[in-house]
Amino acid sequence: MKIWHIVSNRWNSAIAEYALSCARATKNIGADVLVTPLTGSPLEARLQAAGFEPASVEHFGPGKYPHMAQIARKFEPDVIITYGGPETTAALLLKGRARLIRFHGYKSELSHPVAAIARALGHFHVDKVITPSEFVASGLRGAFAPPVEVLTLGCDKDVYQFKDIKRDVRPELLIFGRLDPVKGHREFLSVFKKILLLAEKNAAPRPKLRVVGLAANLSPLHISAEAQKAGVESQDMEIHCQKVSNVAELMSKVSLGVVASLGSEVICRVAEEFLLCGTPVVTTNVGSLPEVFFEGSFGACYGGEDEDHSAGIIYKILMTSFAEDNSSRQIRAAAAKTYFSIDAMAKSLELILKF
Numbered sequence: 001m002k003i004w005h006i007v008s009n010r011w012n013s014a015i016a017e018y019a020l021s022c023a024r025a026t027k028n029i030g031a032d033v034l035v036t037p038l039t040g041s042p043l044e045a046r047l048q049a050a051g052f053e054p055a056s057v058e059h060f061g062p063g064k065y066p067h068m069a070q071i072a073r074k075f076e077p078d079v080i081i082t083y084g085g086p087e088t089t090a091a092l093l094l095k096g097r098a099r100l101i102r103f104h105g106y107k108s109e110l111s112h113p114v115a116a117i118a119r120a121l122g123h124f125h126v127d128k129v130i131t132p133s134e135f136v137a138s139g140l141r142g143a144f145a146p147p148v149e150v151l152t153l154g155c156d157k158d159v160y161q162f163k164d165i166k167r168d169v170r171p172e173l174l175i176f177g178r179l180d181p182v183k184g185h186r187e188f189l190s191v192f193k194k195i196l197l198l199a200e201k202n203a204a205p206r207p208k209l210r211v212v213g214l215a216a217n218l219s220p221l222h223i224s225a226e227a228q229k230a231g232v233e234s235q236d237m238e239i240h241c242q243k244v245s246n247v248a249e250l251m252s253k254v255s256l257g258v259v260a261s262l263g264s265e266v267i268c269r270v271a272e273e274f275l276l277c278g279t280p281v282v283t284t285n286v287g288s289l290p291e292v293f294f295e296g297s298f299g300a301c302y303g304g305e306d307e308d309h310s311a312g313i314i315y316k317i318l319m320t321s322f323a324e325d326n327s328s329r330q331i332r333a334a335a336a337k338t339y340f341s342i343d344a345m346a347k348s349l350e351l352i353l354k355f
Contacts, residue, residue: 001353004077004098005035006068006087008060012042014267015105018132019083020046021154021345022103026081028346029353034075036068036087060086068094079353081130092125099127099355102146105266107139107287127355132267133288149352152291154345155272162278162333163252164326171199171207171322172254173314177270179218179241184260184284185211186223189230191302194311195318196236204319210254212240248277252329255322256299256314257281259289268292275299275336278329280321282314294339297332 003026007019019035020043027033037043039056047054055071057064072094081101082088088102102123123129129148131137140148173192177183192209199206209232211223220239227237244250251257257274258281259265265287272292274281280299283289290301299317302310338344 001030001079002032002034002075002077003079003081004072004075005033005081006060006083006091007035007037007043008084008086009043010038010041012046014269015083015103016041016043016046017269018103018105018153018267019043020050021156021342022081022151022349023047023052024050024156024342025154025346025349028342029350034071034077036071060084060090065090065093072096072098088123088126095125100125101128101130101352102126104129104131104136104140104148107136107266128352130352133291135288135291136266151348151352152339152345153267153269153272154342155269155276155340157276157337157341157343160248160251160273160276162276162326162330163246163249165249165253167253167255167322168208170205171256171318172210173207173256173258173318174210174212174251174254175258175260176212176247176251176274177259178213178216179211179220179223180216181218182261182263183213184262185218186226187262188258188260189227189232191307191310191314192237193230193232194307195315196232198311198315205322206236207315207318209237210240211237212244212250214243215241247273251277251279254279256318258314259283261286261289263287265289272336272340276333276340278333278336280317280332282317292340295335297328297335 005023009016023033023035035047035052036055039058044054044056077098079099080091080095082091083103091100126146128146130151132153134150137148137150195207220241223239251274257279259271261284263286268288271281275298282299283301285301285303302313
């Protein structure tokens, strides 16, 4: 089978990550794979690093249709997978006898009949729609003529795996990701203060919060100022604003991963990475985050208006994880591979490709 991935995404985004993983998954099932990203995009460089030879284009406008038609004639795909609107429109002229799968990575509620009809007309040439989660799929079902199926992101289990790293003498929580208001750092700090108070009340080891990520719309100074407002002392928190060379070691070292996001999170990459490293995770209940908890040992969602309740949930999981031995973490990491690896994604994709 020949599968052609066409990706118009310009950034090193979650969609680009998903497209790369999907390309690797199709390769894993023995397909002949070709990927067409934008020339000079981060995805093009990542594809090359992963061993692909991308057939890149400068843009996906009508002026490039003849060039893309040449690629299609030379490759003769059986299946085309598109990841955005421009390439899905172009595929109308490119698909020939190929089946067309359209990836949707955002929540869409089409309650208005006109919007639903317009969306259906724009996808009349699409044979299937795939989404990264049921959260996204639920907003699309009934709005399309083609079926909508869930294909969970697969991460590289050779990169994200349990590392036998000596953990700190204190229970550590880690928020990993860019410093941005949507990631919920500020809101989590007041919850963390309550976790510290619970530890004091129970005469337990004092927790520590580690924040690691590159500055985006917030700086480390912003985070430090918010910590002071929440009553979190500097001895209970570290902020590292730099690129991490070995993320798996960092994730394996801490007692608990935290995804405190206030929005988005339709592709739960960071939560999956923590679990593949054997570390449980707690998350807010936004987006697709609740869908990562396939097993009880993976962690839990917290959230809502009651910070005391949230702190209680997190404190219990944190202290349980802190007391774990390495065998428990290895078992969790092995379980996570059955849901979140490239191999798991490939198995699901094989079923989706059976039209």
